[in-house]
Amino acid sequence: MFKRWLELKEGHSALIIGPRRCGKTTFLKSRFPGFKYATLDDFDYLDWAERDPKGLIASLGNNFIIDEIQRVPKLTVAVKFAVDNLNATAIMTGSSSIGLLDSAADTLAGRINLYSLPTACWGEENGPPQHNVFNDRADLKTLKEAARQLESAMTNGMFPEVVTAADSAAKSEILRNYRNTYFTRDILQMANLENREGLYAIFQNLCRSIGSHLEVSNFAREASLSMPSAKKYLNTLQMSELTFRLYGWQFGPAKRYIKAAKTYFADNGIMQAFATKVSEGQMLENFVIAELEKRRKLGFIKAEQFFYYKTPSGKEIDLVFAADGVVHAVEIKAAKAPSAKDLSAVRDFVRSSEQPARGFVFYLGENYEEVDGVTLIPVAALYTAR
Secondary structure (H helix, E strand, O other): OOOOOOOOOOOOOEEEEOOOOOOHHHHHHHHOOOOEEEEEOOOOHHHHHOHHHHHHHHHOOEEEEEHHHHHOOHHHHHHHHHHHHHOOOOEEEOOOOOHHHHHHHHHHHOOEEEEEEOOOOOOOHHHOOOOOOOOOOOOHHHHHHHHHHHHHHHHHHHOHHOOOOOOHHHHHHHHHHHHHHHHHHHHHHHHHOOOOHHHHHHHHHHOOOOOOEEHHHHHHOOOOOOOHHHHHHHHHHOOOOOOOEEOOOOOOOOOOOOOOOEEEEHOOOHHHOOOOOOOOOHHHHHHHHHHHHHHHHHHOOOOOOOOOEEEEOEEEEEEEEEOEEEEEEEEEEEOOOOOOHHHHHHHHHHOOOOOOOEEEEEEOOOOOOOOOEEEEEEEHOEEEEE
């Protein structure tokens, strides 16, 4: 495994949330080689945790790693005792926040640091980040190398095992295996769901809906699920870190805004695994927003949350967020030469913003440009960027 960009605070207990197969176990075993290790994916440890949680924690000593703790959230009570009374350092992971974050908040507040480890950022396997995507300019060599790798990265995604696979055939095989195990069977077990065909249909419909508002009634009908079931399946995917949502940005107290959510996949490899046909624009939009969301989760982008924006007249901006006192408005265009119309929504947003604002358009060209107050950034600039 290559060195990940996640930095943990020394000497502090931690809970790391991230999707399965994102590299949490490998990262922690490498980072804490002297810590005792237990995983609740092992039935013996799972049974022990359910019957005698305090005994399990006592057996691990004062420095330990517990994988997949979401399987027994009450185990956090025993962890709290060890941290408070035995000066223990506990490092825990969870691939789903179902029932976990509430339990951890109740028992471990102020005692642990909470981190997110997403799938790899584009270029993470090549070393530490080299530039800031919004404030620096990548050098020409980096942009050229990134342009050669962009199609593969957009198609296959950035699960670490996929990144390090030898060729495209091996990458595709890994993603098919993920689809048949983790993306479907494991998700059903984790959330006590039963309808595999319904879940599969939810994935298919999410792929086709990238960039659009989430209409749960349509999802339910096309997946042959009830509305409550469709909502449960969609929430399960979000809490399992496979998807995330953008809600409407409120642009000034007197302005209208859209409350409906848009849903994106945490990694483009999920779309590839289900072999659903999507447009180049949808694939690029999901890729760029997911890459920026990874950097937000890692703390490189200091934003509490990402949003999208839509005016009452129908103009949309793909991504809006506030960071370091500045509102960032971001459009994503699958074009090598964006037109004036492509820039107009961002330009108008920046001009009418009641807060300091900057406008950006990620596009498929190779050059940085400033046009009418909007910065054009090559999508390739995301490569090795923080």
